[in-house]
Each structure stands twice: as C-alpha cells, then as structure tokens.
Amino acid sequence: MSQPTAQPAASTAASSGATAAETTAHGSAGPGATTAAADVARAGGPSDGTAAAAVADGATAANLPAADVPAADVPAADVPAARAGALGSAAARTLTRRELVAWRNALFVIFALCGVALASWVARVPAIRDAVGASTWQMGLVVFGLSGGSMVGLVLSSHVLARFGPISTIRATMILSAGGLVVAGAGGSIGSIPVVIAGLAVFGLGTSTCDVAMNVDGAANERALGRTVMPIYHAMFSVGTIIGAGTGALAEHLGVPIVVHLSVVAAVMTVAVLIAVRFLQPDPALSAAQEEKEATGRGDWRRRLTVWRDRRTLLIGLIVLGMAFAEGSANDWLALAMVDGHGVDNATGALVFGIFVTAMTIGRVFGVFLLDRFGRVPVLRVSALLAGVGLTTMIFAPNPGLAAAGVVAWGLGSALGFPVGMSAAADDPATAAARVSAVATIGYLAFLVGPPLVGFVGEHVGLLNALLIVLGLVAVAGIVSPAAREPERQPRRLGGATGA
Structure with missing residues (x-):
C-alpha cells in the first residue's frame, strides 16, 4: 500500500x-x-x-529584492505552496546540532513531567478515597471525571494544535493540568467529591491534549534528527511515573497533606515546562503545510476530521489499540492474575509487575536501535510475536517461574507499539496533529475500556483466561503492522548535523 x-x-x-x-x-x-x-x-x-x-x-538581499523577481513562471495558485516549501527548507537549515539536541532533551523533560503528574495522583488515590469517604461506586465517578476529561481533550487536540501549534499548546495544557491537580488535591483535603471530579476533569483535559501535542512535536524532532527517538520519549514517561510513584509514597509515609503534595508537584510542573518550552523548535514542514492550507482556504476543522475515514490512520490505530491493551492490562491485572492464577503472594505479584515495567522500559530504550536498523514493520511484527509468546506462556505456564519469564517477553513485546504508532501517524507533517489525535483516541480506548472488560470476563472465566482477549488484539496489531511503514527517508542537512 x-x-x-x-x-x-x-x-x-x-x-x-x-x-x-x-x-x-x-x-x-x-x-x-x-x-x-x-x-x-x-x-x-x-x-x-x-x-x-x-x-x-x-x-544580496539589498540588490535583489523579492519585488524585482518575476513571478510569471509560477501560476498564482502555486505561489503559497512555493512560499511554504521554501520557507520550510530555509527554516530547517537554521537548526544546529546543539539546537536539535536541546529540543530533544526538552521533550524528554516534558514527557517525564506528564508521568510524574499522573503517578502523583495515582499514589494518593487511597488517601483521597479515605478523605472524602467515597464508596467504590463513588470512586468510579471520580475516575470517570479523569477519563471524561481525557477523551474531550483528545477530540479537541487536533483543532487546538491547528490554531496554536505544538509549543504553545504544550505550555498552556501542562499549566492547565497542574491547575487541575491542585483543584483535585484541594477537593480531597476538604472532603468534596464534586471538587475532586472537577479537578480531575481539568487535569485529564490538559494532560490528554498535551499528550497529543508532545507526540506531534516529538515526531517533528525525529524527522529533524533523522533517527528514531519516540520510544525513548515514552521511556521517559515511564521514568516519570517511577519518580511520581516514589515521591507519592514518601509523601504518604510522612503524612504530607494531599493538597500540599499535589500543589508542590503542580508548581514543579509549571516551572519546568516554562523552562523546557524555550528549547523547543517549530516544525518547519508543519509550519509550511499550515501556511499553504490557510492560503488556499483548506485548513478548516472539517478537513481535519476526514482523517477518520483514512484507511491507514485506522490501521495504525489498531496497532496502537492492540499494544496499548497489552500494556494497560498488565498495569491493572498482572499482579492480581499472578496471585489468583499462579498462587503467589501479594509481594511476589507486585514484584512480577515490576519486572514487566522494567522490561517494557528497557525495550523502549534499546528498541530505537532495532527500529533504525530494520525499520518499523519487521520490528512491530517481532514485537507482536514476542508479546504473544510471552502472554501465552504467562497464561498457561505450569509454575510461577516460567510465568515470570513469559512476563519479561510480554513487557519487551509491548514496548514499541504505542510510540511507533505515534511516529507513523505523524509521518505527514501536513496532517500530523489530526492523525496523532485520531490514533491516540483509538489507543486510549484500550486504557479506558480494557480494564473493565478484562475484569468482567475474568469474573466468569478467571483472569488468566480473560487475558486471551489481549492475546487476540496483539495478534491483530501484528497482522496490520505494514500500515506503519515509514516513508522513504530523504538526506538531511540541518546545520551540518545528521544526528544527535
């Protein structure tokens, strides 16, 4: 295709x-x-x-002004396109190697901040439940506030990006997320469930919109560097969750009030993002495409929605859905499946989950070398196969040790699907924001729908057997992996740099 x-x-x-x-x-x-x-x-x-x-x-510009250059050879309708293409090329050459690396490192910080924020909230969920006296049903409403805000943010993200661009969007939505985190913490401290729900809705709205924006900007940085970086961005998110969970556990142990803890996290997020965005760079190709579309009157919201009818976008969404389902199911059910299905104690179940997270992080860090060497499609196929073998082993293993070995393969195989899907969705700078938004929306369905689905099925057939659903979706992701094939790379000259 x-x-x-x-x-x-x-x-x-x-x-x-x-x-x-x-x-x-x-x-x-x-x-x-x-x-x-x-x-x-x-x-x-x-x-x-x-x-x-x-x-x-x-x-020089002084003796050859633009007004003196005849434009007769280029039709009037093509002038915006010519101007956009030339501006994109000229802008790209101004980026030095130092600027490219600083841009990359700033995105590392931004991805990590999102992980810190999310894990900080999750770490205080038990304390918030106790503070507001919520029942299980009421906590479901609280979680729905976060999920609902996230889905709204995903739907709106492509339009926000088209209007403001990735840099401004990252800055504004990260600060919005920080504000939502403070409100949620305040709601917990005063014992108000509606305030907690409102804060989480704002937090989810900002976080999901920022998620799309930073993935779009990360894909632009990949193109500029001429090498794969996206999996490392997502590994930094995982590092952020480790930091957030650790500091959250420490705050809980020390008895730090919820609102104080989350306010400190929000302040760090705000200061850090204001510093980090100073090192981000606009995507020259995206800027040129936007300018051309505005000049020809084609950059409206209706056109951005047409990506939902694009076959390649939907197939990439299936890749992300399957791999996100594999990741999300492990996050929510792996420890319990080891306890109930393989008879280990709670501490061992938690340890096995830690093995999964570690394997997935390692897969993202070192997977970039495989992607640069072999390309997306072979790596995705092997990843799906590895995740499938790992899942099968974990489900049917006769002893916990073999099941844990299967978890390692499961984690390694699940590592690259989501980040590679984001890169593939952003291959065309002209439609990157809309496609990443669509693919992220499909992928997030796995995190929102997957856990209750596995739980519902597991109630009737057991958790281990319920994980066969995940195995089927991973197989689908492997089958449709050719949709993520990268376009032919062109040689780049960016300030004399070819990589970082």
Missing part, C-alpha cells in the same frame, strides 16, 4: 524556488545570498535557474 511522504505536497510545486535557496546554501555567496534565495522562493521566482545563478554570483 502506498504511504504518504513526510514532506508536504507543497514541496513539489515549490521545487524551483527551493532549488534556488539550496544552491545558495551550498555555495559561497554568504548569508546575504541566502536571504536573497529565500526572497526568490517567496516570490515564486523563475524556474530556469537565472535567479539562483545571480545569487551564486554574490547578489
């Missing part, structure tokens, strides 16, 4: 202008000539190479 390229369609129409700029960038005319070449591209200048030759001979 044909795959969309990672370059906006505008670049074809803009080839003549971009060529002029490229000729200058690799010649000896100097910075002034580069500006002139950009002016040629913006004006949709002639395609016969005369403008490029003039620039190469030493022309």
